[in-house]
Amino acid sequence: MKTICYTFLSLILLFVEVNAQTDIRLVSHSAPVVTSTGSITLQDGFSVPSGSSFHAYITNTTTEITPSQHKPYILSFVSRKAGVWGSSIPNPGVYDMNANIQYMDALGRIDQEIAIKGSASLTDVITPHVYSLSGREETTYLPYPEYLGYSSVVYAPGSYRGAADNSQEYTYSNPPSGMSSSYAFSYYPFARSRYENSPLNRERERAFDGASWQSGGQTIKIDDDIKNVTDTVKSLKVSISPVTGVRSIVYGDNVWIGFGLLVKIVKDENWISEMGLAGTSREYSNLYGQVLLKRMYYKDGTAIKAASTYYVYDDFGNLCYVMPPKFEPTLSSVTNSTLLNELCFQYKYDSRQRVIEKKIPGKDWEYVIYNKLDQAVATQDANQRITNKWLCTKYDALGRVIITGIKTISKTRLEFQAEVNSQSIEWENRDYNSTTIGYSSVTYPSTLDSYLSIDYYDDYNLPGGNPYPDALSNGISKGLLTGSKVNVLGTTNMLWAVQYYDNEGRISKSYKQHYKGGLVNTGNYDEVTNTYDFTGSLLSSDRRHKVAATEALRILMEHEYNEKGQLTKTWETLNTTKVLLSKLEYDQLGKMQWKKLHSTDGGSSTFLSKTKYWFLDRGWLRSLESASFTTELYYDHVGNISQNEYHSARANGKFNYTYDNLNRLTNANYFKFQNGGAVDDSRLDETITYDKNGNIITLNRGGSGNGLMSYNYQNSSLSNKLSTVTKNGSAFRTYTYDSNGNSLTNGVSKTIDYNILNLPSAVKTSGTGAVISTYIYSAAGEKLRNTGSDGTRDYINGIVYRNNILDLIQTPEGKAIPNGSSFQFIYDLKDHLGNTRVSIDKGPSNDTARVVQADEYYAFGLHAPAFDGANNNKYLYNGKEKQIDLENQYDYGARFYDPVIGRWNVVDKLADNPNQFSKSPYAYTWNNPINLTDPDGNCPDCPDFDDPLGNGMSIVENQAYSIRDATSSATVTILSYLGNFATKGGIPVMKMEFTYGEAGRKQRIVPLEGNKDAGVLLAALDMTRLIPAGGVEGGLLSKSNLPKSAAIETVNKVVHGNSKESLLETTLYRLETYLGEYLKMGVTSKAVPEKRYSKKFMEGKRMVPVDRGVRINMLLKERKIVEVDPGPLNFEPWAGSKKLKFN
Incomplete structure (x- = not known):
């Protein structure tokens, strides 16, 4: 994405005038985008060539800006149009640039932020900032749009607004006429935090936006404490034999009493004092920042139980065991290898x-x-x-x-x-x-x-010759993926993909071989040509689907955006059939307000469906309203949906939901609408109980043929793997698993074979082994082919063939099916979870919507068809495809989900993500299927620690490459780079705790004080071998492969101040508290020893000089003292460290 940003400080007196109106007349097509502040006239003979795009905009005003001069400010522009830069900045049009201004107070804090002409009606959007006398921003305000004529004071665009906090509250509580009806009316359009009365600035209470949280006391309450004697915290650590290397867990029963364990106590928004411990959580950590225990309390019947997750470390700070709640460590359980293997992460x-x-x-x-x-x-x-x-x-x-x-x-x-x-x-x-x-x-x-x-x-010189050469190969390619081959699993076949880039590094054209008919043929491929606007947003994607080198289908997608870069229109052309699939409209603050589907008049006013979106103060979806399907949602205070009411021509119902204190769904009670009211009806009811890991124990389901299912687990129920399921007391399903935790049966009468991706490759009849269905995947996990009882399907990036005949084309809003020489577009109206609820198309006799299918679901996704007019849509729950030969399991990509039992049958690939340690790797959506989805079959909400920037590299890899690039010249060395980083480019971090995973290694960095970046520092240690060797300052003496802890020793020690051979005068000091408590010994060569640490670290501490001399002598003296009394802080500052060693 190309984004050019210009920033002006208030040192420059800036006044921007309105541009004179301009009129444009076009005789021929010369540019894809034309803007004017006046008019645009298309002369006779004007035409747009086939395959090209043309967009015309009337920018009714320029971005007139008049900053207030009585306050310091920062004015920023982000260019949205090529050529708008330099002298063009003073008078950009609203479609050419986005402008923002920040006003500062006398202390340099942000006082007010303004998105100039940032609303849908091109008025300013203002965000106030207000600070308490202690300097804390205890109230956080929602942004509000300014309405012309709403106030007696008329402000120039970009000027400072006096009393903006009062204006904000008044705007929300007294919305003017014309204010978007989707906008939440509120007397409390702000969040508030309460802090403890100390310099530590620790938050004690948080109330979110809205009356439900501000006025009713439904807040998050936070407390920090020292562990007391009433808490039971097991002492667990790993001991490694220095002789055999065998690990063992050292167990101590609550020996942490009286020791320095810190505990953070959180009470959620649903908590009230009558609940006691239920609805609270406690996190215990030691003085080194290592989390030892996370405990959540919940009510089970009348009893309050604790779900405790223990974290066990070795002497080096490495996380060796995570013990989920179901494990419950005892003196006997921690030595039971069977139990450890069944339940614990190791x-x-x-x-x-x-x-x-x-x-x-x-x-x-x-x-x-x-x-x-x-x-x-x-x-x-x-x-x-x-x-x-x-x-x-x-x-x-x-x-x-x-x-x-x-x-x-x-x-x-x-x-x-x-x-x-x-x-x-x-x-x-x-x-x-x-x-x-x-x-x-x-x-x-x-x-x-x-x-x-x-x-x-880097280039297109591919082995055996480039199978898809293209004239566009003159774009940039260095450092970019140009070609790839991926295996068709189970065969020796490889499928080619070649991609070309423009001068901005964006994919301009790609060729991808497909597997139609189960054949590999260079004539079977898709050719896609992309065009972009200046900001990198996709304008068009022209896909030409080739079979045997002949074009079988052309799919042209075209997109339009508003002045803020939000998608507004999506056009799709299938061969010659062109349709405006969707038109999106936004409210004053940029939230989606309308989604309109299938224009019948070119997008003017008539659509098959118009869906209105309504939101609550906190941004939660309140309702979706259309003529064909409407749903309305109600929430509890923590954000769980407590009620869902829906209406359509074919299905009308309501669910009431209840949850336990761990946010797991326990009851879904269904009501049907008849005679104008809701009547209790158990047809779609579900009641669920769980064990401490979230494995379902019982599921009682209403409706014909259903009933009470009881779940039995292996290893006498001390496992996450199912053994049997009974229904109404009779045998229902039986399960066995392979060594990877994949279920080898569907529980009934079929066995399942898996490929190396743990995805099904064959479904067979139990006993005879007769093949019922086969699946073919690429090594990248893409489903290519499925042969089963309802035919053979080829899947080609949204194009589906059935028995070698085009069956359907998936669109962003549903599907298109062949209808003679044209296509019939079918639109899926979905609820908040992406479940297909109503499918519509254009009626044969008029332009009104016709319902072709309506669907209902149990809470855990079991399908309950309401109406099917021969549509036979298989993409239903969460929009996933139903698998007929696997008893209607759903294909999520990474795994298949079984809605009958409400579980996955394969272990989550992200099972050991920190967000999932306390949960069963087979649990679906953490047992909260009303609020969460698993988009691809993995964790519902797990940040990608390995790829935070989305470029395929972890944070350490990104920093490592930055260091390598920065230190590749003879004049910049690793030491000078880090020195410059620390003084000029460092990220100011007072205290940081970050966990990253890279190449299978888990490393945890805990409290770093001062201006440091952990990623860069560790990357420096890792990357020293990549810096050219040499004898200059900071150069490498050698490239020997030392352990990570010693990697920095490869840096030239002759001039390195921290080298033992350094002649710099060094101070041996004793670090202690102001009360004289001994903390550690240390050495430093800094002229002012106290600068060895940050000011924050030294709060409450002092350095007492003991001796001064040559560094090696001071190190030897330090060693003698430390060997006798190391002190509690004599450790390196990260959790993977060892005690200080001397060579």
């Missing part, structure tokens, strides 16, 4: 603190092999171990993945690791003479049994 590390083995509950052990660059070069799961297969990964010199594949290696993990350690080269290079793989084969293993993927970068 991690083992090598000497470089890398995760080399891990075990997820439900799965057997997984292994990881690393090279000297800490890159994971091989992994093996439990199923692969049976046949000695390893998934191998190869990298290029820049650390990019280039090859993945399978290799059979009959070695133990230690033997395999030794082989990798002995290799002298860590990456492969391009081999332009190769006609097959295209890379060298120097890293272990040199060859693979089968290849899963091969990626090519």
Whole structure:
């Protein structure tokens, strides 16, 4: 995305005048976008060539800006149009640039923010900031749009608004005529926080926007305390034998009494004093910031129970065990290997603190092999171990993945690791003479049994020749993926993909081979041409679907955006059938207000469906209203939906929902509407109970053929894996699992085979083994083909063939099905979860909507058809495809979900994400299916720690490449780079705690004080080997592969001030509290010793000089003292550290 931003400080007196009106007359098509502040006239003969796009805008005003001069401000422009820069800044049109201004108070704090002409009616949008006498921003205001004529004071655009907080409250509580009806009326359009009366500025209470939270006392309450004797916290740590290396858990029953455990207590918005502990959570951590226990209290019947998750570390600070609530550590359970393997997350590390083995509950052990660059070069799961297969990964010199594949290696993990350690080269290079793989084969293993993927970068000189050459190859390609081959699992076939870029690095054209008919043919491919606007938003995507080198289908998608870059219109052309699929309209603050589907008059006023969106103060969806489907939602104070009422021509009903204190759904009570009222009807009822991990114990479902299902789990119920399910006391389903935790049966009469992605490859009849259905996937996890009882389907990126005949084309709003030489568009109206509730099309005799299907669902997704007019839509619950041969399980991509039992049958790939440690890896949406969805079959809400920037690299990898690039010249070294970073470019962090995962390694960094960036610092240690060796300051003396903790020792010590050989005069000091409590010994060569630490760290502490002299002498004296009395703080400042060592 290209975004040009200009910022002006108030040192410049700025006044922007309105542009003179301009009129434009066009004779021929010369530009895709034309704007004018006056008029645009298309002369006779004007035409737009086929395949091109044309957009005309009337920018009725320019962005007139008059900043107030009595306050300091920062004025920023973001360009939205090419050529708008430099001298054009003073008078941009509203479609050309977005302007924002920040006013500061006398202390440099943000006083007011204004999005100039940021509302839908092109008036300013103002966000006030107000501070208490202690300097805290205790009230956070929602932005509000200004309405001309609403106030007696007329403000110029961008000028400072006096008493903006009062204006904001008045605007929300007395909305003027014309204010969007979707906008939430509120007497409390702000959030408030209460802080403790101390310099620590710790938040004690938080009330969100809205009367329900502000006036009723429904707030989040927070407290920090020291653990007291009434708390039961088990003392758990890992001991590693120095002789055998065998790990054991050292158990202590509540020995933390009297010790310095910190506890954070949180009471949610539903909590009231009568609930006692129910609805509260406690998080215990030690003085090093390591979380030892997370405990949540909930009510089960009349009893209050605790769901406790323990975190167990070794002496190096590595997380070795996570014990979920169902485990409940005792002296006997922590030594029970069967119980540990069934329920606990387990991690083992090598000497470089890398995760080399891990075990997820439900799965057997997984292994990881690393090279000297800490890159994971091989992994093996439990199923692969049976046949000695390893998934191998190869990298290029820049650390990019280039090859993945399978290799059979009959070695133990230690033997395999030794082989990798002995290799002298860590990456492969391009081999332009190769006609097959295209890379060298120097890293272990040199060859693979089968290849899963091969990626090519930088150029289009592909092995065997570029299968899809294009004239657009003159764009940039350095550093970008240019071509790739991906395996069709179960075969030796590889599918090509080639992509070309424009000069901004955006994909301008791509070619992707498909697998129609189960055949690999270079004539079977999709060619996609993309165009973008200046900001990088996609304007058009022209897809030409080729079969045997002949165009079988053309899909042209075109998009329009408003002045703020929000999507407004989506056009789709199928061959020659063009339809305005959707038109989106937004309210004054940019929230979606209307979605209009299928224009019958070019988008003027007539549509098949118009859906109005209503929202609450907190931004939660309140209702969707259309002629064909309406739903209205009600919430409890924590945000769980308590009631859902819906109406359509074919289905009318209401659900009331209740939850336990862990936000798990316990009851869904259904009511049907008849004779003008809601009548209790158990047809779609569900009542659910759970164990402490969230595994369902009972599910009582209403309706014909249903009843009470009881769930029995393996290992005497001390497992997450199902054994049997009974219904109304009779046998209903039986389950067995493979070593990866995949269910080998559907529970009834079928067995399931899995591929290496743990996705189904075949469904068979139990006993005979007769194949009922097969699935073919690419190695990237894309479903290519399914053959089953209802025919063979080929899936080609939204194009679906059935028995080799075009069946449907998925659209952003539903599907299009062939209708002679044209297409019939069917639109799916969905609820807040993305469930298809009503499907409509255009009636045959008029332009009104015709209902072709209506659907209802139980709370956990079991389908309850209301009406099907031969539409036979299979994309239903959450919009996922129903699998007929698997008893109507839903395909989410990463896993298949079974709504009959309300569980997944495969372990979550993100099971050990920190957000999921306390939950069963088979639980669907954390047992809250009314509020959450699993979009792709993985965790409902798990941030991607491995790819925070969305570029395929972890935070450490991103920083590492930045360092390598910055220190590649002779004049910039690692030390000067870090020194510059610390003084000029550092991220100011007073206290930071961050967990990242990279190449299978988990590392935790805990409180860092001062102006530091943990990612850069660790990256520096990792990346020293990439800096050219040399004898200059900061250069490397060698590139020996040392353990991570010693990596920095490769830096030239001759001039390094922290080297033991340094001649700098060094102070040996004692760090203690002002009360004289001894904390640690240390050394520093700083002229002012106190600058060794940040001011915040030194609060309440002092440094007492003990001696001063040559550094090596001071280090030796420090060592003698520390060996006798190290002090509680004599550790390195991160959780993966060891006690200070001396060489």
